[in-house]
Amino acid sequence: MDNIKYENGTLYLLDQTLLPNEEKYITPKSKEDYFFAIKTLQVRGAPAIGIFAAYAMALLDENKESLKSYLDSARPTAVNLSWATARMLKAYNEGKNLIEEAVAIHNEDKEMCRKISEYGLSLLNDGDGILTHCNAGALATSNYGTGLGPLLLGKEKGYNFKVFTDETRPLLQGARLTSYELEKAGIDVTLICDNMSSLVMKQGKINAVLVGADRIAANGDTANKIGTSGAAILAKHYGIPFYVLAPYSTIDFSCETGKDIVIEERDGDEIKTMFFEKPTALKETKCFNPAFDVTDSELISAIITEKGIVKQPIKEGLKKLYD
Numbered sequence: 001m002d003n004i005k006y007e008n009g010t011l012y013l014l015d016q017t018l019l020p021n022e023e024k025y026i027t028p029k030s031k032e033d034y035f036f037a038i039k040t041l042q043v044r045g046a047p048a049i050g051i052f053a054a055y056a057m058a059l060l061d062e063n064k065e066s067l068k069s070y071l072d073s074a075r076p077t078a079v080n081l082s083w084a085t086a087r088m089l090k091a092y093n094e095g096k097n098l099i100e101e102a103v104a105i106h107n108e109d110k111e112m113c114r115k116i117s118e119y120g121l122s123l124l125n126d127g128d129g130i131l132t133h134c135n136a137g138a139l140a141t142s143n144y145g146t147g148l149g150p151l152l153l154g155k156e157k158g159y160n161f162k163v164f165t166d167e168t169r170p171l172l173q174g175a176r177l178t179s180y181e182l183e184k185a186g187i188d189v190t191l192i193c194d195n196m197s198s199l200v201m202k203q204g205k206i207n208a209v210l211v212g213a214d215r216i217a218a219n220g221d222t223a224n225k226i227g228t229s230g231a232a233i234l235a236k237h238y239g240i241p242f243y244v245l246a247p248y249s250t251i252d253f254s255c256e257t258g259k260d261i262v263i264e265e266r267d268g269d270e271i272k273t274m275f276f277e278k279p280t281a282l283k284e285t286k287c288f289n290p291a292f293d294v295t296d297s298e299l300i301s302a303i304i305t306e307k308g309i310v311k312q313p314i315k316e317g318l319k320k321l322y323d
Contacts, residue, residue, distance in 0.1 A: 001184070003139050004043070004051055006103065011055045015042045016139060020180040031060055031067060038074035038081070041171065045140020046214045047109050047247055049075060050084035054105045057088035058098035064089050077223055077264045077292055079215045083249045110143040112247050115306035117149030120210065120245050123302070123309070124150055126159045128207040131197055131235075133166045134225035135177035136212025136245065146245040147212040148181060155187050163189045164200050168225060170271045170289065197231050201238045209235045213246040213303075220297030220314030221258030222246075226290055232299035241301040248305040253322055258294035265290050 005012040005025070012025040017040065026042065028034050034056040037043050043052045053071050060067060068085040075081055084105060091101040124130070136147030144152050151161055163182055168174035175191055182189040192200065200206055209231055215223040222228075222244050235242040255261060268287025272279045281287075297314045304310070310317030 001138070002142075003048055004055070004106070004142065006055060006106070011052075011059060013037060013043055013052065014139070016044055016177060017042050019139075019176050028056070031056070031062055031070060034060070035071060035074050038071065044173070045136065045145075045212070046078045046080040046250055047113070047141040047146070048139070049078050050080035050249070051102075051106050051109055051142060053081050054084045054088050054102040057085055057092070058102040064092045075264065076262055077214050079252050080247065080249055106142055109141060109247070112306040113138075113141050113144040113146065113149055114153070116146050116245050116247070116304055117144045117153040119304045119306075119309050120150035120243065121154050121157070121159070123241070123243060123304075124154065124159070124161070124208060127161070129162045129164065129200075129205045131164050131166070131200065131206045131209045131231065132178055133174060133194075133197075133209075133211050133228050133231050134168045135173040135181070136210075137178060137181040139177050139181060140212065145181075145212070146247070147210045148178065149245065150210065151182065151187055152185055155185050161187060162205070163187055164197070164206065165189055165191050166194045166197055166227065166231070167191060168227065169194055170274060172275055173225065194227055198234050201234055201240060206235075206238075206240055209240060209242045211242075211244055213244050213250055214292060215255065215261055216244070216246060216251040216303065216318070217255045217257050217261060217297075218251070218253045218315070218318065219257045220300060220303060220310075220318055221261070222295045222297070222300065222303070223258065223261045223263070223292045224295055226293050229293045229295040229299070232295045236299050242299060243302050243304060244295070244300055245304045248307050248321065251305070251318060251321070253318075258296065261292075261294055263290050263292050263294075
């Protein structure tokens with residue numbers, strides 16, 4: 001299923017906030033519609049956000065510099081967002097056809113996802129047990145995905161994986177989106193609560209952990225959906241490989257370490273009220289709701305981009321990619 005479609009001058013976006021119960025496409029018209037879609041996670045996943053923003057830059061009749069700044073502010077941690085808007089602004093200043101540039105970004109992402117998926121699949125074995133956190137499949141990109149890409153490509157090639165998917169509180173991307181994608185693909189998937197990952201690792205059910213990333217610092221620290229670093233610590237303890245799969249454009253070489261990554265903090269009511277019929281805590285109860293945490297590079301077995309596999313030492317490997 002395509003999460004973003006451009007047909008006959010109109011952009012169609014699959015509203016991910018309604019999944020898995022309703023599959024509905026919306027058609028954003030104004031810059032506020034695009035901002036709202038990014039901010040409220042109607043579109044989510046770093047590559048998908050970048051593609052969506054590229055179309056916004058092409059389709060909206062606005063001052064392009066101002067539009068770039070406005071869109072970038074919707075999700076400051078997602079480096080693909082500012083990367084895509086910067087590329088579109090450059091194309092505009094060079095007099096290029098912006099629709100063609102946005103379509104090129106979309107198509108390049110499809111090819112990128114396939115390459116990442118192939119590299120990732122080379123690290124796995126038929127029958128492996130896999131743990132995932134958040135959603136990094138086709139819904140978060142354009143095709144196959146990053147963190148889920150090896151599983152979806154592997155299914156096409158006849159691999160059989162046993163996948164355990166963390167629910168990923170508080171927005172439940174693992175429950176609503178990852179399990180949805182894997183079920184649709186016919187992959188054996190079991191949904192678990194976030195705090196169960198240690199037990200399935202201890203029981204020997206996990207052979208590898210696959211996750212995506214929204215930003216990667218020059219030293220290999222990665223910003224992932226909140227809770228990912230906990231899974232990395234557990235994987236290190238149990239001797240399980242922990243793989244981060246992300247586009248090369250996610251690497252921010254101007255950001256030296258994870259300490260320099262600004263962590264988005266979202267509305268605390270997401271913890272207490274979202275997806276619940278009634279609030280799960282008192283109205284006056286304070287909440288701390290960061291969207292991301294940072295996984296230290298020493299906890300990561302490899303970072304996989306469309307340019308190849310970077311194993312430890314991560315920092316030196318990333319520098320070679322850049323060079």
